[in-house]
Amino acid sequence: MAKRRSYRPYAVIFLILPLFLSLGNVSAAQWNVGIGQDYNNIQEAIYNVNTADGDIINVFNGTYEEDVVVNKNLIIKANNNDTVTLKPVDVGFNIVNDTTGNGGGTKITGFIINLINGRLGMNISADHCMIENNTINGGEKGIITIGNNTLIKRNKIFGVSNISIQAGYSSIINEAGSTKIIIQTANNTLVDRNQITGGLTGIAIMGNNNIVSKNTIFNVSDSGIALVGSYPIISDNKLSNMVGPGSKIGITVAALNLEGTTGLTMNNNILNNIRSADNKTTGIDIYAMSMDAQLDDIIVKGNKISDISGFGENTGISVVTLALKGAMSSFKVSDNIITNIVSQGINSTCKGIYCLPMGFDGNNTTESETLLISKNKITKLKCEDEGGQCQGLSYLQLIQGNSSISENYISEIVGNTMAAGIFALGIDYTTFKSQMTINRNQITDIIANNATSGIMSVNMGDMFILHNNIFHLYSNNSRFITTQPILSNATIMGNNLEGTGKEIGISVNGNSTISYNRMVNFQYYIKNMVFLELVMEMYPFTDEQLRDYIKSQYEDITDEQLDEIIAAFHKLVDYMNSFPSYTTAPYNWYGTNTDPGNSKFSPSNGTINFKPWLILNINANPPTIQVGQTSKITTNVYKDSIGGDHSANAVQFFSGPWVTFTTNLGNIGSKSIIVNWINGLATAILRGDEGPGLARVTATDYQTVQTFVTILGVPVPHGFIDPNVIKMQDTGMPITYILMALTLLLGGLVLSTKK
Template structure:
């Protein structure tokens, strides 16, 4: 029984201590007369819960706080050093903190500089002035090819694995990231160090409010190695608040100014990427934070919403040259039912990519966005003006590695979002980020960033309508290293779709789309990258299922794109502007049937260029281009269309010591894939040119082969009727250019009709001539029949030389043709217009005879349908007379009796195939009436007493006149004031 009683007493004693802790002791620190003159000593002598008041003095200490105390400074006591807080329930209040403590890093990387370092919970850091904290410069590399170290991070307050802290009313200024180290010979410069007013990693549920954060500067990137120069490093990022793997934090009423990213390392063509500064930097693992609009960046509010609903954002002007977050000026994540209307948004630039270590590619530049939505729905984005949005630049490649791809820029960016209504926005001046420089030796420049008006990825059921999208630019590719190739330029697109379906796109007006320029080759012997193209709407192969109607315009031309449609007539369109409305063609049918496509004029389409190859790699193939594109479509009637000037995409430049430059993309007047039972007849197809092969990289295998120029292309397509088409002037794609130590490539092929992958079709009565290579190219092991086509040859041997089949490659099928000349009913057509020689009258002909004879000689391959005289004899410029005799290679006479006057006239000649030529306007001046003249002085019978006689007269005429006078049969003298029709 006694043992039980003792146990009870012990338990009660413990319980008593927890309920009634000892009273806190107050300790003082000052220069004299206090408990101690050293803050650290006061902490060592304190117990949990004690209060330490620092009354005066300046303290040069790195202070470790390893017991739960309150440190109060009589404002503002200076600490030259910083605080390292490793226990819970600490208060640090009222200090001037400068220089900070050092957190040592490994290798060449610079050490961190930190004002207050917290690795614990439930602390209160308030009313401190933290300034002049610098991450240490990193070490230079001295091992060939090795990248310099990364500059140290400078942080005012650093929370690591910390929660439930209150960080409030602090002033944090002059925080600097360290400079990146120089690369060794052939090495890339290290990146500049990050700088941040408050930095959180792996920290949750903290309150960060009412802090004033300014003059935060990322460190400068390091220089590339000298001698064999590598590119410089990327400048260090700057952030007012930086969140890494940190959630549930409340960030309110903070004020940020002068948040400036670090400058690039290196100079000239060897420079790295400059970096940006952001008010609040939010890593992808840190979206779940409360960051409200009371946070201000240079007077501009931060608009960031996570898991919010039903908010209106309207009538804002967000055009300061600041990036409030790293995601965009207005950001919605996991949010719904917002209204974003009538805002002006401008001047946002995405984060640049970091440079690569040795054997590591430079990092991709990040997106630059005006309005950013992730996992969001049911939002209305309308009547906003968005401009001057830039993607981040790619980082420099490590030794012999490629530069990073430039970042995407977009006015509106949807990621995994649905039911968003985007309408009536004015979008302009959107520019992708520049590709990063290649690493020394052999690295190719990075691909230029894509510039896009509206970008959708993994997004469905959105409505994009009535937007005005203009001046959209892909960026320049990165510069190659010493021997490396330049990167390809970035795509410019009004709307870009990837992994996105069931969106409705209508009534958008899109213009001034420009792909980026190819990057320069390395300063030694590198080859330049290829230039890129702009597209009205770029449709990735996983995004065909979208409603894109003909109310969308690109430079005034309709976008004609149909998915899963039937029974529509497409006719009488003139689609000749020099642009590519989509990346697939000027008229596109996918999974569609029963269409009639007739009497359209299509011209000037160019395919997407291929990307540059990396070191030791070939360039990538240019993309195909076509006037009319059919995929998995059947039962369509394509007739009486004129298709011309279609160009395949340029192949990509090969890398240094790589394979061939990329093959040029094929160009097709009409393209059929997996399409059956279509009727293709009476179309005129000409001037179809394969894409140029990619340029050879330095010491590569050589330039790329040109693409194939094709009138009609059939792939896995059968049962189609191809008749009475006039296909001419299909041209081989030009050979890729040579590079240093590498030869030029080979020309491509050309064919009027090209078949591959099991295509069996009826091919008859087509005019196939003046092609630079073949009439029919049977690139499959299937025999085909092509009867009674005109091959511009009159013997079997000559025709055979124009056909590519089994007899050129025994793995292919045979083309069985019945020559055109065996059918007497066959009519030969031509696409060459007649030529006109005007024999009389000459241009600007002045004549006094009222009868004018017009004498013209017509030369033509075909019979002449008509020759017409156009004139304004009746006051209206129109056809005056037509001769339809049908004769060719003879002279035509038109005789006209006219009144006095000045007339315009010209001649038009058309052959029976509908080819017409018209001369430039000429002028005739007819004047059959003599001028009138009255002598005004001297009068008749006058006596003149002087030696000089002045004669004056008035005159008038239909035409200008020349006036002369003489006395007593003397010589004629010009009178002043002549050369007019009256005077």
């Protein structure tokens, strides 16, 4: 007999709960609007007492001349495949949260809104609204929201006179003689996949935790995206054709939090053709600031910027951060591509990437965990008018922390007065221990009239300049690496530098160790410089010019005060110049196996110890081969001039261009090939494919060395029978008798001839 189940009242709840949930969906009604439908206009459908939160307003084909106020949570949509046009007098859709009701949660989709001048497409003051797949033409502004958690997606906005999409705002008002700043934020806004053409600004947002992604913006006149607030994310947007008078900024972000922390992500945006006829231009301009808290991650990665031009100051990417009374988590600018920036005008400047991380707490610097500028590609920057200065990558550090500038590619940087591939300045005036590493950068074609430098660096902590390749610097004064460690040391190792015979390879001020570098074809391989020497060469000025500059900055200064300042300046320079530079520079390759000579080194008021130097060697393995076989030819600079072997330190050696191999017999790919150095070593393969003989193989990197490879003919293995030779028939007669008979026969022929 089966047991009867006991009655459990709570079980009924689980049985009927799905029914109640399904009733919630069933209760949503759809009200149709149009000729012959439930309502003739949209507003009537919304205001009807039967229309409740969650209902659907479905609008059929036609043009509706009305301003729509939405004070309920509704879905308002164009009927599938219909063309529904709204022609408002003032505002197309006004979603409110006021005494008449709350339109929070409303979704509006599928409408065409045609505006007259000075009017608005949509105005949203409620939260959690969704605006999707609408088209707005003309007017002053397309979409404005001060609500939170708004989704603005896949809309098309054409020809507004001001801002296409605006979330939040700030304004300045004067009341009773006092100035007030009013700020209304819109937080957690997502602006995604919209298409914007025309206007002053494409997207403008003030608020926190906002995301702007995958939008396409054309032909705006002032800025493509402007955002103020903490923790913004700006990614995968496309901006182009910002052309005309006035200053231009593709994307400008102020990631601010005056009461706590903030961070920023700026990834994978594409900007091109930003041009001002009379003012400055910037591709991406970032300022991030936290107060009394740690400044979180600043990430700028994978952006592509091209074709920027203007007058005065023009920059591809500018990133400035300030942590007040707090540390900074990380500062990373990487994998960006910047090309074709042109600055015009007297004393104009041009920078591919400009970075300024700062951290202060009272009179001390605060600390950053990571400072990284990496894998950026910067090419074709020009600033050729009088006084123009051009820098591929400019990095100024006013915070504690070890920084790394690595694996960047910088090329075709052209200035009038000065051009530099990398300019780096590190000031940690609290601990004096922040290290700066500049490594594995490729820098070529830096051109100016007065002065050029591949790498210019100053740091108050230790400096490491490692494995950089620098070529093709052209000016009256070219220094491939210039470094000045202040109260610290510089290590310059594994760099590959090649000049034209009139430049300076490495210029240093302070204590430096220079080893395992390739420095070939320079007027001076190494020069010790005195304080401000490079600055004076780049920007020569007289006392009178200095006096005029100071007066321009301080109008009330007296002549007596000016005299005192200039005298103090000269005393400072003389004092700094009194400190000698001691440079230890053994184990470098200078393109010669003989003594490079003291005349190639300029010790100034210090010393340069350049001995011993590296020498070029070559060997073949194996040195003897058969026809059709190969021999590995290896050249390296692992031995020094007094016989020391440095092969154990191969990873510290230079790489890059190059060695030329040649052979007079066989081939190494051809009779002559060019091979890059890899950690002080280069190889080629000799193939013995031209027959036997003695192959002379050379390796040249200014110095030429040679080795020989013996190529033997193919040996005949024991028992080998050539199939092309006819075998003699076996007659059974010993070979000796055959030879005797042949001799007698030939002898008889000779005798008969003589008779």
